[in-house]
Amino acid sequence: MKRIGAYLYIAASWLLAHSPKFILYGIADFIYFILYKVLKYRKKVVIENLTNSFPEKSKEEVLDITRKFFHHLSEIFVENIAIIRMSKKRFLSMVEFKNTEILNVLYAKNKSIVGIIGHYANWEMLTAFSLFTKYKVLSVYKPLTNKFFDLEFFKMRQRFGELPVSMNDTFKTILKFHRANQLSILGLIADQRPPKGKGNYWTTFLNQETAIFLGPEKIAKKINAAVIYTHIDKIQRGKYQVEFTLLFENPNDCAEYEITEKHVRMLEDKIRQKPELWLWSHKRWKYKREAEDLNIQTN
Numbered sequence: 001m002k003r004i005g006a007y008l009y010i011a012a013s014w015l016l017a018h019s020p021k022f023i024l025y026g027i028a029d030f031i032y033f034i035l036y037k038v039l040k041y042r043k044k045v046v047i048e049n050l051t052n053s054f055p056e057k058s059k060e061e062v063l064d065i066t067r068k069f070f071h072h073l074s075e076i077f078v079e080n081i082a083i084i085r086m087s088k089k090r091f092l093s094m095v096e097f098k099n100t101e102i103l104n105v106l107y108a109k110n111k112s113i114v115g116i117i118g119h120y121a122n123w124e125m126l127t128a129f130s131l132f133t134k135y136k137v138l139s140v141y142k143p144l145t146n147k148f149f150d151l152e153f154f155k156m157r158q159r160f161g162e163l164p165v166s167m168n169d170t171f172k173t174i175l176k177f178h179r180a181n182q183l184s185i186l187g188l189i190a191d192q193r194p195p196k197g198k199g200n201y202w203t204t205f206l207n208q209e210t211a212i213f214l215g216p217e218k219i220a221k222k223i224n225a226a227v228i229y230t231h232i233d234k235i236q237r238g239k240y241q242v243e244f245t246l247l248f249e250n251p252n253d254c255a256e257y258e259i260t261e262k263h264v265r266m267l268e269d270k271i272r273q274k275p276e277l278w279l280w281s282h283k284r285w286k287y288k289r290e291a292e293d294l295n296i297q298t299n
Contacts, residue, residue, distance in 0.1 A: 068276035130161035
């Protein structure tokens with residue numbers, strides 16, 4: 001059954017990759033109907049997250065954002081299945097990289113980069129970035145339990161020269177490049193829910209106490225890498241724009257947690273502008289601060 005499922009997925013991926021835009025997004029509309037109207041997939045989670053994040057918004061406004069979010073989620077679902085087997089030309093027509101001159105200046109200064117992104121718009125569009133930079137692009141990912149799908153997405157991320165790096169190998173890999181004096185951009189999705197009891201940083205994010213990974217800040221300071229915030233915006237269906245913002249060129253000059261606070265505020269600001277583009281179906285606030293503190297004391 002697993003083999004049959006794999007063959008069906010490959011066939012679906014190929015068909016979506018070669019389908020006209022109106023068919024691709026017509027399928028996305030159908031998936032939206034199934035997810036939102038029929039299955040009501042994590043609808044309660046999305047509404048709860050939005051309500052807590054935007055207490056100033058009415059129920060009608062929250063429901064409007066919820067509908068827009070599920071439309072967006074359905075679109076990136078079909079896009080990410082399609083781009084695995086999509087032609088290079090078509091893929092590149094979907095994404096535009098702006099102000100890359102910021103990176104060129106840092107490259108000339110012999111600076112590696114920690115690039116911070118969030119689960120916003122379609123972060124898989126960054127797969128093509130290796131084609132637009134002299135840096136070696138390292139993208140951190142969490143391996144999937146299903147080996148077939150893990151391999152599929154691994155191939156997708158490396159197809160244009162990017163090097164996917166497992167979360168557990170991140171520090172070892174970046175140190176290897178640093179010691180070899182190989183300039184790299186380490187792409188880190190920094191808005192995931194960290195494990196309990198790992199000495200995380202707590203701050204207010206979207207009106208809620210939130211645990212934040214300190215990895216980006218620690219790595220940047222360890223190798224004195226410049227810190228860039230990478231914003232991916234959705235211009236229209238099937239069209240994305242990537243823009244880079246230099247946060248800190250010399251992280252070792254920063255106070256403790258200054259880097260973390262800065263990139264959290266950057267993401268928060270972008271979410272407030274277009275809330276429907278963030279991943280609201282994730283149980284981001286599953287753990288509360290008190291529960292984590294108790295866990296640390298117990299151990």
